[in-house]
Amino acid sequence: MSSNTGNRYVLGQNQYGKAENRVVKITRTGNDGSWHEIRDLNVSVALRGEYRDVHLTGDNANCLPTDTTKNTVFAFAKEHGIDSPEAFAIRLAKHFVHSQAPIHEAQIRVEEYAWDRIPVPTRRDQHSFVRSGQEVRTAQVTYGGNSGRLEVISGLKELTVLNSTNSEFHGFLKDKYTTLKEAHDRILATKVTGRWAHSVVASGDEDFDWDRSYKDVKRRLLEAFADTYSYSLQQTLNQMAERVLDGCPTVNEVRLNLPNKHHFLVDLDPFGLKNDNEVYYAADRMYGLIEGTVHRDGVSPVIATSDWVTG
Numbered sequence: 001m002s003s004n005t006g007n008r009y010v011l012g013q014n015q016y017g018k019a020e021n022r023v024v025k026i027t028r029t030g031n032d033g034s035w036h037e038i039r040d041l042n043v044s045v046a047l048r049g050e051y052r053d054v055h056l057t058g059d060n061a062n063c064l065p066t067d068t069t070k071n072t073v074f075a076f077a078k079e080h081g082i083d084s085p086e087a088f089a090i091r092l093a094k095h096f097v098h099s100q101a102p103i104h105e106a107q108i109r110v111e112e113y114a115w116d117r118i119p120v121p122t123r124r125d126q127h128s129f130v131r132s133g134q135e136v137r138t139a140q141v142t143y144g145g146n147s148g149r150l151e152v153i154s155g156l157k158e159l160t161v162l163n164s165t166n167s168e169f170h171g172f173l174k175d176k177y178t179t180l181k182e183a184h185d186r187i188l189a190t191k192v193t194g195r196w197a198h199s200v201v202a203s204g205d206e207d208f209d210w211d212r213s214y215k216d217v218k219r220r221l222l223e224a225f226a227d228t229y230s231y232s233l234q235q236t237l238n239q240m241a242e243r244v245l246d247g248c249p250t251v252n253e254v255r256l257n258l259p260n261k262h263h264f265l266v267d268l269d270p271f272g273l274k275n276d277n278e279v280y281y282a283a284d285r286m287y288g289l290i291e292g293t294v295h296r297d298g299v300s301p302v303i304a305t306s307d308w309v310t311g
């Protein structure tokens with residue numbers, strides 16, 4: 001969106017909303033309500049539409065307060081529950097666009113923090129949890145706009161994985177600045193940020209099982225990482241994305257950002273010791289950053305390539 005102010009400047013893309021609403025929903029089940037389920041989300045709202053006046057003239061008539069968007073997130077958790085990050089985000093996005101004429105498009109971004117149950121064999125009630133440290137689940141829903149599209153991008157971040165062998169890197173281009181030694185057996189480690197876009201079919205299906213889809217994609221990413229005999233992290237990236245597209249017909253596109261978490265062999269010669277690929281120094285920076293999108297033929301990619309992902 002852009003609008004000519006009649007002056008020298010043009011108001012370009014703009015959006016607003018409340019970011020990082022941390023909503024935790026406890027659902028009590030069982031006869032006496034002593035079995036608890038938990039969903040722990042970080043929800044950000046961005047609204048787009050007729051906001052020329054609020055920026056240019058100070059007329060706030062079209063401006064639903066960010067405070068209201070925050071309240072809506074918490075009220076919806078109570079009124080509708082949280083079935084999954086995607087379902088919750090779709091419900092919110094549709095609500096904002098359908099309830100206020102000036103709002104043309106809504107984008108909801110969600111992070112979910114997972115909790116595992118602490119098993120207590122002596123207790124029938126279950127309300128104790130330990131934060132599960134593996135990864136953060138993400139979802140981004142965009143609804144509305146000129147085409148009235150519903151776009152759902154699921155994802156994860158901070159999923160750290162390591163292969164202690166079956167990784168080589170050699171035969172690369174060399175110039176006068178190249179000092180890297182060819183590696184025929186190295187550690188391959190990365191902290192996966194992955195995003196995958198769902199087809200319209202899945203996005204529009206109110207009964208679509210987002211949690212199951214998420215588990216399926218994550219399992220495939222991990223299995224492909226473990227199965228691939230790697231000649232570069234780029235090749236591993238492609239294998240991981242293809243494994244998802246192979247097994248998940250409702251996923252059209254996968255984007256992966258893979259920092260190469262370098263492990264350098266430590267020189268033990270000064271101590272008269274031989275380092276037979278056993279002792280490494282794990283460097284936390286700098287890191288190679290390998291990024292790419294793999295999508296079905298004929299599908300136009302929608303996942304932003306400009307998002308800055310750090311290692």
Ligand SMILES: O=c1[nH]c(=O)c2[nH]c(=O)[nH]c2[nH]1
Binds near residue numbers: 288
């Ligand atoms: O898997 C890798 N890909 C690269 O492009 C690269 N570059 C580098 O220095 N090490 C590696 N490893």
